Amino acid sequence: MTRLLLITERFAPDLGGLARSATRLVGTLSQLGIKIDVVTWSRFLQPGEVLPPETGEANTRVYRIGLYRHWxxxxxxxxxxxxxxxxSHAYDAVWGHYLFPSGFLATWFAALNGLASTVSARGNDIDREMFPPGDFARLxxxxQHAKAxxxxxxDMSRKIQLLSGREDVLVLKNVVDTEIFSPHNPQxxxxxxxxxxxxxxxDEVVLGFCGELREKKGQQFLLNALTTVRQVRPACLLIIGEVRTSQDSVxxxxxxxxxxxxxxxxxxxxLPNPEAVAEYLRLCDVYLQPSLWEGMPNALLEAMACGCCCIASDAGGIPEVIIHGKNGFVLPRSHLHKLGEAVLECLTMTIEEKNQIVQAARDRILTEYSLTQEKLQLQTLIDLLIPNSV
Incomplete structure (x- = not known):
């Protein structure tokens, strides 16, 4: 049986899209019959402390290591x-989830041991690492040295091609469990x-946002939108998640x-589980994703799957999933100060118009961002990484 080592900075029950995507990928890879050891770091352990492995999905073990103060x-x-x-376990390949630190460490360790390596660019890891104080040389x-x-x-694939000169970048989309994230919950x-x-x-309009609210997610634009909408009609802002501690001053x-x-x-x-997240998303009249930079936000895909009417920026891969006016609305990053006006305009749609938008959003997720699609993509990647894997 193929044995894979996956390194990730965050893993469930950690917060954020990185932890969710890593946890989901491990589950899907396990279903493909691959044994996986996950190595992740924790700020809640003593520096250098290594916990006994946790067993989750079949064929999966999770090792948590206490972070030192510096990398x-x-x-x-x-x-x-x-x-x-x-x-102890003789791995066949190493996977780095996010380019730094996980991707660099996975690629270096694999090179030292003659193993195949793959790295996954997830969000702003390209944009952040290529500019100071990021380390462009390490990026x-x-x-250049990862096998896949x-x-x-x-959008992110194009940037990687420009930085590395490689033309073999595989687009591995974020996906959604469309049974959990659906417009109606029969259970x-x-x-x-x-x-x-x-x-x-x-009579209050519910403006929704999901995730860890911080500057890159457009925190100030969300607050300004709430102010603008409440000048016209009753409204509230539902933050499904938390505000990053460093951004609480805003x-x-x-x-x-x-x-x-x-x-x-x-x-x-x-929130403890995706079912709870989906419950809150179903309460939103308009879901907002005014990100300044992005990869492909899990939360936006989940909101679309839940039948939310979504307004998002044009950051990263967002225009690849939202077709303006057909399955949601895209606001240029240069116009995010008009987010509140966009919400008010959205609220003037008829019931029939809104239903067409949210059904088209749901259909887009079902056809291109489902767990079935991810399983096919992952099998292609594993075949490339480890030929003749069993």
Whole structure:
């Protein structure tokens, strides 16, 4: 049986799209009959501490390593752990999930041991690492020496080709469990989430955002949109997730200047499972993704699958999934200050027009961003990475 080592900075139950995508990929790879050891780091362990392996999906073990204060200690120590694991389990290939630090470490470790390596570019890892204080030389070395490279969007694939000179980048799309993320939940639990339980009035428009809210996700534009919409009609902003601690000052400043509007911001906090996330998404009248830069946001795909009417920026791969006016609406990043006006315009649609938009969004996810599509793509990648794998 093929044995794969996957290195990722975050893994469930960690927060964010990176952890969700890594966890989902491991589950799908396991279904393909591949044994997987996951190595991930944790700030909640003592530096250098290695927990006993967790067993999750069939054929899967998860090793968590305590982070040192700086990467110049964490990475050499992690290499020691990888050497120990490889001597015990003899891996066939190494996967780095995100280009740095996971992708670089996976590519370097694989080169040292004569193994095949693959790295997956997920979000802003290209845009962030190519500019200071990112390490351009390390980024380029990783892209040039990995045996296989995947990207979540054609936009990111094009950037990788420009940086590395390679033309063999495989687009491996983010995908959605369309049974969990759907417009209607036939197994909805009694006493579940509703507008009433959240203190949302029946006439309030629910503006939704899902994930860890921070600057790159357009935090200020979301707050400005809430202000604009509430000048015309009752509305609230539902943040399905958390506000990054370092960005909390922006929210506090908004509360100082807009105290009444700030009272209509509802923050769920971290949710334990995707079923809970889907429940909240179904409450949204308009879902907003005003990102400044992106790969292909999981949350936007999940919102589309849930039948939300979505307004998003044109960052990264977003225009590859949203066709403006057909299955959602795209606002140029240069016009994000008009997000509130776009919401108000969206709210003037008839029921028939809105239904056409959200059905087209759902159909797009079903045809191009489903778990079935991901399984086919992953099998292609594994065949390339490890020929004659069993």
């Amino acid at each position: 110049d200690m964490t990475m050499p120590y992690t290499l020691n752990v990888l050497d120990w694991l490889h001597s 380029q070395w990783t892209l 490279i995947t990207a979540v969007s054609a 909805a639990r009694r006493g579940g989430i509703s507008k009433e339980t959240l203190g949302i009035a029946s 929210l506090q400043l908004y509360k100082t200047h807009q105290p009444e509007n700030a009272q209509r911001i509802i923050i769920t906090g971290h």
